[in-house]
Amino acid sequence: KEKASYNVRPKHDSGIKAKLSMK
Amino acid sequence: KDKSDDTNPGGVNMDCGDGEEGLSLEEILKLYNQPINEEQAWAVCYQCCESLLQGSRRRHSRGAGGYARRIAGAADVRVRRDGTVLVQDGQDSSDKSRLSMFTATEVIESLGIVIYKALDYGLKETEERELSPPLEHLIDRMTNVVENDGDVSRDEGFEATEEEDEEDKEPQEVFNSRGFRNVLKLCAAHLPSPSDAPDHYQAVCRALYAETRDLGTFLEKIK
Numbered sequence: 001k002e003k004a005s006y007n008v009r010p011k012h013d014s015g016i017k018a019k020l021s022m023k
Numbered sequence: 024k025d026k027s028d029d030t031n032p033g034g035v036n037m038d039c040g041d042g043e044e045g046l047s048l049e050e051i052l053k054l055y056n057q058p059i060n061e062e063q064a065w066a067v068c069y070q071c072c073e074s075l076l077q078g079s080r081r082r083h084s085r086g087a088g089g090y091a092r093r094i095a096g097a098a099d100v101r102v103r104r105d106g107t108v109l110v111q112d113g114q115d116s117s118d119k120s121r122l123s124m125f126t127a128t129e130v131i132e133s134l135g136i137v138i139y140k141a142l143d144y145g146l147k148e149t150e151e152r153e154l155s156p157p158l159e160h161l162i163d164r165m166t167n168v169v170e171n172d173g174d175v176s177r178d179e180g181f182e183a184t185e186e187e188d189e190e191d192k193e194p195q196e197v198f199n200s201r202g203f204r205n206v207l208k209l210c211a212a213h214l215p216s217p218s219d220a221p222d223h224y225q226a227v228c229r230a231l232y233a234e235t236r237d238l239g240t241f242l243e244k245i246k
Contacts, residue, residue, distance in 0.1 A: 005060070006152050009151055010149060016154070016162060017152075
């Protein structure tokens with residue numbers, strides 16, 4: 001199967017991942 | 024692919040006996056060992072809201088309010104063969120804590136987190152996936168992380184963007200369903216033709232189910 005195409009960047013303190021990780 | 028479990032790739036039940044229960048999002052993620060793509064995220068989100076809205080209407084017709092289900096994780100979301108999605112109902116769980124009543128806002132937030140984690144699956148804690156702005160906005164809204172000048176709307180975390188319709192005349196129904204209907208509207212607005220949303224998103228989920236089954240069968244044959 002073809003790999004999903006997406007870009008990854010370093011986690012940012014104000015990014016959505018950081019916000020959600022606090023929930 | 025994950026080779027940690029040679030006897031059951033991805034932990035998916037490969038005997039094709041899932042019947043109406045479908046495949047859980049967790050099983051799908053494990054089998055592919057990669058996150059879902061954005062289109063699948065939109066589709067799963069839309070179909071989950073449809074499912075939750077239907078459940079809300081059923082409970083409302085029985086005079087019950089609130090939600091017995093808050094989505095604990097990807098295992099609670101099951102994609103069926105026909106592309107409909109079943110959000111696991113805590114009613115049958117032996118875990119009595121899941122019988123608590125939750126607000127629509129809490130359920131929507133839990134769905135947003137599950138969708139985000141499916142998009143983030145397999146990434147390191149120090150990494151972050153670059154999402155398209157509309158999808159990030161959707162998840163922001165669902166999880167209520169959007170800055171809104173401290174004026175958090177009580178209409179399930181969403182602004183009342185739609186016209187009042189017949190359903191809106193019933194206060195309890197408004198409380199239960201407006202948030203879900205606004206998520207559905209955001210998902211539909213993502214498409215060039217929003218009116219195609221029900222058919223399109225069901226087709227995306229149907230394809231997700233079929234492709235996962237195909238991959239599972241393929242891996243079984245190799246094994």
